[in-house]
Amino acid sequence: MQKTGHERNFTDRFGTTADVTRRDFLTTVGKTALFASLGIFGAGCEAVDRGLIDRGLLPVVLEDLQAAGLPKPDMLVHSENPFNGEFAPHLLNDDVTPIERHFVRNNSGIPERAINKDLRDWKLVIDGEVHKELALSMDDLTRFPQVTMEVVLECAGNGRNLFVPEVSGTPWQRGAVACSEWTGVRMRDVLQAAGVKPSAVYTGNYGEDQPNDGSEPFSRGIPLEKAMDEHTLIALTMNGEVLPAAHGFPARLIVPGWIGSAMQKWLNRIWVRDRVHDSEKMSGYSYRIPAYPIAPGDTPPVEDMRIATAWQVKSLITQPQSSLESSTGTPIKVRGHAWAGENRIDKVMVSTDFGLQWQEAQLIPPSNRYAWSHWETELTFGNKGYYEIWARAYDNTGAAQPFTQPWNPKGYLGNVIHRVPISIVA
Amino acid sequence: MQKTGHERNFTDRFGTTADVTRRDFLTTVGKTALFASLGIFGAGCEAVDRGLIDRGLLPVVLEDLQAAGLPKPDMLVHSENPFNGEFAPHLLNDDVTPIERHFVRNNSGIPERAINKDLRDWKLVIDGEVHKELALSMDDLTRFPQVTMEVVLECAGNGRNLFVPEVSGTPWQRGAVACSEWTGVRMRDVLQAAGVKPSAVYTGNYGEDQPNDGSEPFSRGIPLEKAMDEHTLIALTMNGEVLPAAHGFPARLIVPGWIGSAMQKWLNRIWVRDRVHDSEKMSGYSYRIPAYPIAPGDTPPVEDMRIATAWQVKSLITQPQSSLESSTGTPIKVRGHAWAGENRIDKVMVSTDFGLQWQEAQLIPPSNRYAWSHWETELTFGNKGYYEIWARAYDNTGAAQPFTQPWNPKGYLGNVIHRVPISIVA
The missing domain is CATH 2.60.40.650 (Immunoglobulin-like)
Structure with missing residues (x-):
């Protein structure tokens, strides 16, 4: 019954864009487009920004967004920094969601490297409970067999604004979901190259994004069994294009069927662990659900919370x-x-x-x-x-x-x- | 398939209570019970009432309520004047709802006659499109065959507080429904005694209750076909007791399956009409529903409203x-x-x-x-x-x-x- 994405030869698409820097990009696109794209934030906002730009004080966040191609047209923007936006359901009618219609969910800023499509010094580190630590370049990664699959990617909080009573967090409606064609290497091939020790039970995945406020970087993990599943990918392209800045350039995890936060963007480290990954975003009430049904408005004790994994029907x-x-x-x-x-x-x-x-x-x-x-x-x-x-x-x-x-x-x-x-x- | 309530001999139960006047009743019950029953309105309210009573200024509405045996214990009271109250669902567990647990829905005050169980000068008038106008005494009525049936009686607005967006009107939860054993005479027997003219199409039913504000008395009607149905009753007793004051003494209509407002209390006139009864409560938006489904919050033009009749499952x-x-x-x-x-x-x-x-x-x-x-x-x-x-x-x-x-x-x-x-x- 199980169909697997077909393997295919991988063509390196990175060289062509990696030299387009952020400043080049901004110069090319120009201020007019920037203002147009900012219309979604409202006229008052735009006027303020214009004043800043005229004085040569372009706010970094807006520059980053524009450079990352955000916001997309028709996007419902929930927040700018970190940037979070989705689309109305009727804009998601395609069988394979175009990148232009893929929701964006960030926990902090978009890394400079992703915006600049800059692979210099980039490595994916595999460490922890492995026999041989690895630090793989993109060239190294592309030597693994490449797999292409269409996979649904959905934020764990999609539909949050339908909860009664209201809960805190980005008020996603129904559009924080998409199905793209992802191409990359199997996570298990990479882990096997490092040699997983018998003590390994979980991964702790890290990306290059860093919170502005100095808090712990966003990191989540998955059980070793899911990491070793043939469908779990380190994706390098999305719909045939190098990963867009907002979607994790140069590499992100694709953990099929699971909540989006398991699919670490801007991936640069897989820490193989001898215990359930215990980062902040794996703990407390973050991406965790009660072990049993609770009354609307109730908060169970934290020891009754369980890590959210796969989506439901x-x-x-x-x-x-x-x-x-x-x-x-x-x-x-x-x-x-x-x-x-x-x-x-x-x-x-x-x-x-x-x-x-x-x-x-x-x-x-x-x-x-x-x-x-x-x-x-x-x-x-x-x-x-x-x-x-x-x-x-x-x-x-x-x-x-x-x-x-x-x-x-x-x-x-x-x-x-x-x-x-x-x-x-x- | 259709079961009919059994006919039985009718015993006049009216004599025993008709001489208990309102003042006697109050004297018997006393102020302590009055205060206890008012607890449901809250402490502040009670204090005010006590002050009034100490000065000999018992408000008429409270006296009426007490005389009518209202509010019942455990009742959720929505309003005092007119009096409207219901019970929580778990208090409605009986197969046949006790009178003590039957919701009360009034549009104006309870008639003195009902409170005093006073049959003097009471007549039920049948007029309009009939060959012979009738003015029936209780003795006259009891000479018709008596029928006993258990019938669900439910206010058209039961469940109103579950509508989103909120609508105006008594915010009934789920308890404005009950099933009592009603005994009375068939409406059709009475109508046939008057001789219905071929021009008759509808009844206009009237009760003895009168609005305090001088507005049109509450009156609704039913199509002649339903009036002539063997199950439609002029009820004289409820669960084997003479009709309680709050439930329409000495007579009320029982129009099985239909909304409660069709079941006129304190009935004293059936006006047989040559058109759809066009009282205020049959018109406009009163007890009428849109001819087609409408969006929450929308109000269709009044010509698209239709008279509400039978309940749904x-x-x-x-x-x-x-x-x-x-x-x-x-x-x-x-x-x-x-x-x-x-x-x-x-x-x-x-x-x-x-x-x-x-x-x-x-x-x-x-x-x-x-x-x-x-x-x-x-x-x-x-x-x-x-x-x-x-x-x-x-x-x-x-x-x-x-x-x-x-x-x-x-x-x-x-x-x-x-x-x-x-x-x-x-």
């Missing part, structure tokens, strides 16, 4: 756009994606009457395991009025999306059914 | 009580009622995981058509945590309760599934 309605206005008798194409972490999508059911009646959508299988499935159906309404299109995915274990969102303190792993309101006029 | 979890704390491995009895307006209950499904998995409850058929069905099951939890017991009733047409509440401007006919939170400790 979920679906997205990408067509029609929310608040579509259509007419009676006109067929409406309904389409979307569905995915299920470590499991497979079994079916997607659609309702337009608040869950009274359901029809099964046509399911289009994923390109490979861990890609999302697509589904589509057609709806025709006989009467005018307000309707909601509901999609509910089921996986091969029989699990389905819940009708209301079970709660946890940080709003992780939200997978309540997606509801798209539409209006039918007579 | 619905269920109530009456056991366990909300927020029960239990332990793993301990069986928990789950029980409730289900009803479906003009339809029959087909099954009730129960879920404890936000709708992922469902088990069918054991269904106990209703005593007669238009009574509620009961259902029960047993749940045992293997793991500690927060759970919600969800009940979802299906009727014989295949309709089921929705998972979220479709919206209408006045919050009528809410039938979203009932969710009872419980806590399982290890």
